Amino acid sequence: MKTRLLFFLLLLSSLAGIAQEKRPNVLLIITDDQGYGDFGFTGNPHVQTPTIDQLAAESSWFTSYYVSPVCAPTRASLLTGRYSLRTGIRDTYNGGSIIAADEFTLAEMLKSASYKTGIFGKWHLGDNYPSRPMDQGFDESLIHLAGGMGQVGDFTTYFQGDSSYFDPILWHNGKQQSYEGYCSDIFAEEAIRFMQVSHSSGSEPFFCYLSFNAPHTPLQVPDEYYQKYKDIDPTLGFSTEMDPSDLMSEQDKEDARKVYAMVDNIDYNMQRVLAALDEMEIAENTLIIFMTDNGPEQYRYLSGLRGRKSSVYQGGVKVPLLLKYPGKYPQPNEISTTAVHMDIFPTLAELCQAELPKDRVIDGHSLVPLLEGKPVEWADRSLFFYWTRKYPELYENMALQRGNYRLVASGNYDADWPDFDLYDIANDRGESDNINSSNPRLAQSMKVSMDSLYQELIQSPNLQNQIPIIVGSPNENPSFLSRNDANGQRGIWNQEEVFGKWRLMVLDGTYNLKFKFLKPVPEGGRMLVELGPLVFQQQQEEESDWIEMKGVKLNDMTADLIPTYMGGGRNILPFWVEIERVQP
Known part of the structure; x- marks a missing residue:
């Protein structure tokens, strides 16, 4: 009996090992x-x-x-x-x-x-x-x-x-x-x-x-x-x-x-x-x-x-x-x-x-x-597509696909289904033949699905609340804030005079801040840093593409960091920011 039990346990162990290997x-x-x-x-x-x-x-x-x-x-x-x-x-x-x-x-x-x-x-x-x-x-x-x-x-x-x-x-x-x-x-x-x-x-x-x-x-x-x-x-x-x-x-x-x-x-x-x-x-x-x-x-x-x-x-x-x-x-x-x-x-x-x-x-x-060659019940599900900068713009470059049909919207926020294009991509891969007018019920139904998915997605908590970068954490210190993650004015890239900000979650402590500029900023201006209710400024005595502010005391908070160099009649956004917590 014990021999059989041992064999059975060994077999189970072997089968489990095979399953794991697979x-x-x-x-x-x-x-x-x-x-x-x-x-x-x-x-x-x-x-x-x-x-x-x-x-x-x-x-x-x-x-x-x-x-x-x-x-x-x-x-x-x-x-x-x-x-x-x-x-x-x-x-x-x-x-x-x-x-x-x-x-x-x-x-x-x-x-x-x-x-x-x-x-x-x-x-x-x-x-x-x-x-x-x-x-x-x-x-x-x-x-x-x-x-x-x-x-x-x-x-x-x-x-x-x-x-x-x-x-x-x-x-x-x-x-x-x-x-x-x-x-x-x-x-x-x-x-x-x-x-x-x-x-x-x-x-x-x-x-x-x-x-x-x-x-x-x-x-x-x-x-x-x-x-x-x-x-x-x-x-x-x-x-x-x-x-x-x-x-x-x-x-x-x-x-x-x-x-x-x-x-x-x-x-x-x-x-x-x-x-x-x-x-x-x-x-x-x-x-x-x-x-x-x-x-x-x-x-x-x-x-x-x-x-x-x-x-x-x-x-x-x-x-x-x-x-x-x-x-x-x-x-x-x-x-x-x-x-x-x-x-x-x-x-x-x-x-x-x-x-x-x-x-x-x-x-x-x-x-x-x-x-595995099996049918699925979701084969004709509705799929939502969009693309516009910053956030979805209602009915601008949006589409809904259901099976072989695609409804494409590109118009004003109050457009209705007759303003959209409907394509049968099984027979029109180039999407050149708009069949909207001959399929009004399908177009209307697909617009309802588009509206429903759009409304659901724009209410997502992670979309409505800007994702903050955590600075001062032992997991990343210093942190480098790049232009890619700067919000503010639409289309921030390598412009000098552009409004930008970074959403941060700051841990309480003392920090050194370094600001890198694309080109040297003129002397005689001032570096202004805003973080929620905190505002710091420093005079700049010489032309340089780097400005450093040492020993800046910051509190626990989630707020926008807005750094601006103000000089020569210009407001200049740093190219990137290095922020290091030097004391807790």
Whole structure:
């Protein structure tokens, strides 16, 4: 009897071990501003993507997959399973790309299921505590700041100008670190290293988020790749209905050459990453997900779709989704049911045996039934798309998709359904035939759904309450406040005379404040700092691009930091602010 009991316990233990082993490693790869037409497998005869084309041939390809029109909202939805507005993400800058600390990310979910987690590349959901990758579930983090290398928010590469993608200063686990080489090569190399270390350290699976910042602007690429495309005419080789030549200027053509060269480099790095999985003999039990974050920024081949990045037409929001998991789904196939970025979160929860949070709305649905060839009751759900700066503008660049129908709004706040455009994208992929007038009931019904989703989302607590940056915490001290996270005047970028402010949660203590300016400010002015009811000023005796205020006593509070240099008849906003708590 004891022998049988022992055998039974050993069998249960063995089965539990097998079940644990079956949890896949996860490699989630996303590229930046790579449109639907920037692949060989979607019909582009110019760009060379043999690795990604082969991946498509071996994967479950979701042919009707949608994301947000721009970067940060897509990433927020991808990592939370929720509409981005619920997470506090409302913009790509203007202080609107900071994820709320109480959001539960994909990394946090998988980490709670004993996964090792790492991100390599673009984050774009907050560069300060508590919104950094290392605060949101990632064990290892190698990122650039803000929305793009060389942009104003990524001040560690901004001053490199036309070479910001080469030999960059990146942020490794919250600290600045210099690297040699081209950015995409660096991110791929470090992702490979992370997977190798994670695999060799034990039986725990890994989640690797490889988030290439290419082919986002600035369009910089090693010359060996550019030389392959420098003489092509990117308007040739297409059928008449998909011919992009009437939209492409000479600058667009040159931009396309550079983009294709950057994509070629991504494909090379994809080959390196996939080869590493084979070398570790873990490809069979690794779930690979490949996608892009929105449509192209510049005009080029779009496989017949209308619109580009920032547009709610399909060209701005439709991208490929490839999912390869040989150990569970060995047969490649094409899945036409509409899927969306918010579906990745619950899909991975199911495949990785992780628990979904029960204290919040999850807008996505698991794609596992579709991978298994089963029908789903939510196939014709309503999906809301929008894009305008700072906050959603009612009926401006908004869309609702339900099954094969898309209702697109672009008009005044009091527009009604006859003012909208309705498209049957199953028969009109280019969204050129407005069928609104012949389908009034459908148009009215879809407008009701659009209004309902809009009203629900704009009432999200994380949207209504500006997400503060916490300063003075031992988790991040000093803190660097960049232009990307400055709110205030619309469209803050690299202007000198512009009104800006940072929403802060300050811990009581004594601080040193440093203000960096793009250009030296004139002597004889004064530095004025406002923080809620506190106001400090300091006279500036000499011309300088740095001003420092030491020993500033601040109280516990949540308020807007408003720094302004007033001199020579000008009010100048610092390019960035360094704030360090020197005494509690």
